Amino acid sequence: MTFTLRGRIETRLFLLLTVGVVWTAIVTPFLPSPSMGSGGAGMVPMQMNRVMVSLPVAYNALPFDYRMTFETLGLMAVLGIVWELVYHFAQQYRWNKDWPPLFTLVAVIPEGIALWYVIHLTHVENGSWALASAGTAMFAIHILSTWVLIWVAMLGPMKVVSLRWRFEGGQLW
């Protein structure tokens, strides 16, 4: 199978929403959180970093680390749509009009770096902007591990989940 642009976007959103969300829920407590040193999870004042201020109280009651990882995931999904447009444009210069899995795997490097700045810009993360800072390890482990899981799902298991996905360019809807 080969992806269409729509298929790539749908696949990315679907996998972030399923594999990404479940994995983030599992892994977040084990990530090296910088907030542990400054008072522990859940101790960070609420108004400090809220992008989505209108979210229900239940969400704000989530430990700080969870709010950070899930918001990162959400931004990754939104930015991803832009990235897919870029890849699709680049793909036009390939005769086969395909996008090898290895390209998708290494895309985590530019995407991850861009995302790092975006989560600072949006105050999802309030630490240093420097690429090597207290929050980097947590961010990098979270993003990398999520990315690899999603990539593996795209290599095969998705075909089992949806036959349509296999035959219609990765489209699910």
Place this chain on the structure above:
Amino acid sequence: MVQSHGFEIKDVPFVAIGGGIGTFAMVDFLRVAGLPVESMTVVTPALRPYSNLESQLDNSQIPRDARIRSGSGDRMDSIWGWPGYGMEEAFRRRNPLMLLRLAAEPVLSEYYTPRASQLYDTMDREAARISWNRMVVAGMARVVRKRTEGGYFVVVDPLSPGPGGSVAVLSARYVHLSLGVAAVRHFPGFEGGADPEQAKRAVNVYEAHEHVYEEIRRHPGSKVLVRGAASSSMEVLGRLIADRDSYGTAVEIFHLYHSFFDGPKGPARFRIPGGNGFCYQPFTFAKGAFGGQLHRRYGALQSDAERIDLFTKLASTAIPKRKVWTSRIERGRREGWYHTVLGAAGCLESADGGDGSGHVRAHVEPLAGTGEAERVLEVDYVIDAAGVDIDLRKHSLLADLVDCGGARLNGLGQFAVDASFEIDSMHSGNGRLFASGFATLGNPYLIPMYSFWGYHYVAWAVHRKLAEDGFVRRLGTGRSVAAWWRRMRMAEP
């Protein structure tokens, strides 16, 4: 009427005619979707679903242990294609490096391709799982006709006639046709059976032609003309050159094809890679035709002319870029025993072969616009690797459907089908006649009709139509996952 003539009629809801890989994909899909053995009959003269493919691959120099030109992720024995051939081989050989290679293809390595034996063995396993043999009626389907009550009659000529007589009649609501090609291509002027000596010397790559290699070994210095620049011609060259090296055949090779690629060709956004004289593409069709953006682009085209144009470009005569192939040819050019001949096949004449001249005279017409004169090559053998003859009239059953059944054809002279690959002009009451493979080329929906993925695509589309009819249950996520797990345990579907 049929009954009044005293034929015994057997009712089967779904009859699949052909029995090759196109039929196998269809039947496997429906069995996985839950259709019982009793609901399907396969009419085929072949012993196994891959018999025909195996003989074609064998003849075209891809024996059991050689690798075919197909990827890891589309496998004939699984409607999901995962885990793929590559992953299976990596596990069997306990070789995790193979998994890395698969993940890095085609950027850091050439595409993985499975061995022919893996294709056959896994199909055997799946055939046993779905009880393929219990569905088979060994014979030739001669005629398919609409039934006044809806559905179709299929007249079968059994290989071993039963007590009911020499003809069996099946009555089916649904019929699926996947007959493959009826004929191979030869040089114009090829006399076939009328000139047995010529027929021995001018062969098609898909026919048995081992005798040609044996003769070449017996007559050192023979001249061979190989026609076509697709991968089957590369396999032939590989054999000729391997024999040249091992047995000192000193064979001289003339390679005839249309266009010489000294580099990539085309505008930046539609540039096909090439070099060394050949055009490079890893598979028979450009990758994006397998469901990707080229598949979409094709589906949006409005006219047959546009479709045929895009089809021709995406299924162009190309070879996978393999170092072993290009280096062989470079050596042949350097050492002067390999010659590229550009032109079109003119006609073929037999010659006496005296005075060291060849036994076959092959006329080569110059390419349009070059202003060159016709060339005549005197060679000892011609191996035609320029493809197959897709004329569906070569199948008497299909010709009859057009002449007497009223089946409509598309711009390429193949069956006009709708999006579920139904020949809609043959619709009969609540019955439907489906087709896949070569006989549906040029349809407005799908390009890679003769590929593993393409056969599964058609099966998927047919299954959705049958689900709409309420004949089979649709394989949605839950049922797909459950069916996949049963297959992983090799449990009956």
